[in-house]
Amino acid sequence: MLGCSPAHGRHETVLTFSGSALGAEGTLVAKQLKRFMQLNPGIRVELQRTPDDASQRHQLYVQWLNARVGNPSILQLDVVWTPEFAAAGWVLPLDRYGPGKSEFFPATITANTWAGKLYALPWFADVGLLYRRTDLVPREPRTLEELVSDAQSVMSRRGAPRYGIVSQGARYEGLITGFVEYLGAFGGRIIDDRGEVVVNRPEAVRALEFMRDELYRWHVAPLDVLTWHEEEARFAFQNGNAVFMRNWPYPVAAMSDTAQSKVAGKFAVSPMPASGTAPAGHSTAALGGAQLAINAYTEFPDAAYKLIAYLTAPEQMLERAQAVGQYPTRPALYGDARLKGAIAIPLDNARRAIESATPRPVTPIYTELSEILQIELHRALVRQAEPREALDAAAAKINALIERTGMRKLMESASRT
Ligand code: GLC
Numbered sequence: 001m002l003g004c005s006p007a008h009g010r011h012e013t014v015l016t017f018s019g020s021a022l023g024a025e026g027t028l029v030a031k032q033l034k035r036f037m038q039l040n041p042g043i044r045v046e047l048q049r050t051p052d053d054a055s056q057r058h059q060l061y062v063q064w065l066n067a068r069v070g071n072p073s074i075l076q077l078d079v080v081w082t083p084e085f086a087a088a089g090w091v092l093p094l095d096r097y098g099p100g101k102s103e104f105f106p107a108t109i110t111a112n113t114w115a116g117k118l119y120a121l122p123w124f125a126d127v128g129l130l131y132r133r134t135d136l137v138p139r140e141p142r143t144l145e146e147l148v149s150d151a152q153s154v155m156s157r158r159g160a161p162r163y164g165i166v167s168q169g170a171r172y173e174g175l176i177t178g179f180v181e182y183l184g185a186f187g188g189r190i191i192d193d194r195g196e197v198v199v200n201r202p203e204a205v206r207a208l209e210f211m212r213d214e215l216y217r218w219h220v221a222p223l224d225v226l227t228w229h230e231e232e233a234r235f236a237f238q239n240g241n242a243v244f245m246r247n248w249p250y251p252v253a254a255m256s257d258t259a260q261s262k263v264a265g266k267f268a269v270s271p272m273p274a275s276g277t278a279p280a281g282h283s284t285a286a287l288g289g290a291q292l293a294i295n296a297y298t299e300f301p302d303a304a305y306k307l308i309a310y311l312t313a314p315e316q317m318l319e320r321a322q323a324v325g326q327y328p329t330r331p332a333l334y335g336d337a338r339l340k341g342a343i344a345i346p347l348d349n350a351r352r353a354i355e356s357a358t359p360r361p362v363t364p365i366y367t368e369l370s371e372i373l374q375i376e377l378h379r380a381l382v383r384q385a386e387p388r389e390a391l392d393a394a395a396a397k398i399n400a401l402i403e404r405t406g407m408r409k410l411m412e413s414a415s416r417t
Contacts, residue, residue, distance in 0.1 A: 013303045018048045018072035019290075020057070024253055028323045036310050043303050048072050053229055055172040058367060065090040065295070073298035074307055077120050077291045078173070079111045079359070080366045086114035087364035091293040093117040097305045105354055108329050111362055112291050119293055121312045122329035124320060126288030127353045128181050128272055129345075131237060131245040131255075133161070135266045143276030144185055144210065147244060151220040154243045164220030166233040167246040171378040174229055176370050177286035178246055179377055180358050181272045182207040187280025190373070191361050195408060197398045199373070200391035203278060208380055208387035210275070215381065226381055238263060246272060248288060252325040252344040269344040271353060287357035289329065318342075327354060365405050372397045 019029055026049070033045045048071065050057045061075060065088070077085060085091045095118055101109050108122035130147070132140060136154045141147040151164030168174030183189060188203035198204070214221040225233070230247055237245040238255045240262040245251075249269075258264045274281040292308040294301050310316060314336075317328040321342040327350055333339055334351040343350055361369060376394035379385040385393070402408050 013043045013300050015043060015045045015074060015298075015300060015303055015307060016048045016072040017045050017074045017307065018050045019076040020050065020052045024324050025250070025326075028320060032311060032316055032319070033307075036307055039310075040303075040306065043300075043306070045307060050076070052231065053172055054078050054174065058173075061085075065297070068297050070295060070297040070299060073295050073300060073304045075293045075295055076123070077293050079108070079122075079126075079287060079289045079291060080173070080362075080370070082112045082120050082291060082293065083114040083362055084364045084367055085293065086117070086119040090296050091119050092296050092301055093119055094121065094294070094305065094308075097309070099309070103332065104329050105331055107287055107355070107357065107359055108289065108291075111287070111359055112293075114364070120291035121293075121308055123290045123292050123312055124317070124326040125329045125354050125357075126248040126250075126290075127285035127327065127350075127357050128177055128246055128288070129249060129269045129285065129353075130272045131247060131251070131267055131269055133243050133263060133266055134268045136160070136243055140268070140270040141273055143273050144182075145276050147273060148214065148218050148220055151243050152218060155220065161241050161243050163222045163236060163242040164218075165214060165244045165246070166228070166236045166242040167221065167225055168229055168233060169221075169225035169381060170227050170229055171374045172229065173370060173374070175374055175377055176360065177288055179207070179211070179373070180286040180360060181246070181284060182211055184284035184358050185272065185274040185281045186210070186278040187282070190369075197395045197402070199398065200388070200395040203280065204391055205388045206275075206278065208377065208391060211377075212381055212383070212387060216383070226378070237267075249325050249327055249343060249350075253323070271349075285353050285357045287354070287359045289327075363407060365401060365407050368401055369398055372401065 017033060030047060033047060037045055050060060058081060099121055101118060104122050108125060112118055112120040137150045141150050154160050155164050167178050183204055186203045186207040188201060188207050190199045192198045215223060233245050233247055234251040236242045238261045255261045256264050271283045274283040292311060294304045298304055314330060314333060317330060317333060318338055320326050321328055321339055325343055327343060331351060334347045339347055373394050376390040380387045380390035
């Protein structure tokens with residue numbers, strides 16, 4: 001897109017930036033883009049909003065990039081998309097710009113690396129967290145079983161919130177992230193270190209049974225969550241309708257604001273606990289987050305990198321943490337006093353949560369793999385299939401996908417989950 005800048009009589013560089021606008025994010029991004037333009041008078045940046053639902057945004061990007069559209073010039077990628085976009089040639093390698101890779105959490109760099117090259121810079125890190133109403137449950141649950149019994153005991157009281165535990169149960173990427181945490185809690189994985197699909201092993205079956213039992217046996221999760229994303233869960237918790245919530249760090253800011261939240265000052269955040277019944281189970285968070293990459297079809301790759309470097313610089317990350325509570329991807333910032341108070345948990349805990357978070361498989365076929373799992377998990381959760389049957393079906397289809405795409409060799413080295 002070329003325009004003529006009348007003031008200078010030369011071509012203007014116009015970048016389009018796409019991103020989500022959850023909560024106060026939209027305002028913050030607009031503010032940072034404006035500052036960038038003041039610092040770089042030759043570059044104009046337009047904001048292009050994209051859907052918040054991760055799977056919907058992915059679909060839209062794929063349509064644009066398949067059509068070789070150069071806008072948005074900068075893409076906000078989910079942590080699990082980079083290898084796919086890189087392998088398709090849709091985003092440019094960044095190595096020639098000399099990004100300071102060692103300044104970011106290693107797992108976030110691994111997730112953005114494909115075939116030895118870096119394709120995106122980590123913008124903010126997401127980790128799944130357990131939110132709890134401290135006025136109703138003063139102590140953080142030590143196990144998943146305790147989480148359920150705490151929820152049950154609160155729900156049996158008069159005037160208690162309607163829901164025990166709310167989360168993201170719709171058939172989309174969010175469901176996989178929650179599953180990754182339950183899997184870890186029972187000692188299961190999707191794919192093991194040797195690249196073998198292990199998602200139908202007994203630990204994984206138990207994890208899925210637990211998720212289903214929350215809905216039907218213990219009734220601590222509402223059936224509504226089967227259509228919910230991040231925002232529906234946040235609304236329920238923020239309006240005082242839930243005892244616990246699984247979500248990312250972003251809701252803290254809005255939920256702490258007394259003007260819009262019924263739970264300001266009445267909630268705390270802790271890690272999702274492990275099952276007390278599974279010896280190999282461990283408490284873990286799914287590693288999520290956003291990355292910034294350059295659209296391979298843009299006319300202005302250098303200007304696009306300039307903007308990416310600006311948005312991922314320490315000052316902008318800090319400001320993002322302060323405004324919307326999102327976690328920086330630079331470990332050095334966890335030693336910065338200005339970050340304290342911006343995020344809901346002690347800095348060391350946040351840093352450890354990121355360092356011990358479970359990545360989803362790093363592979364160009366992740367989207368297809370995830371879709372298979374989404375369908376099968378959901379089938380079990382709506383009771384169309386038994387968890388074992390659903391996971392056996394998922395494992396068979398994932399194996400077929402890996403064979404069909406010739407990914408077996410690559411996944412042996414790249415997979416972590
Ligand atoms: C958040 C996470 C992302 C995840 C998505 C699922 O945006 O950052 O990694 O895939 O939620 O809904």
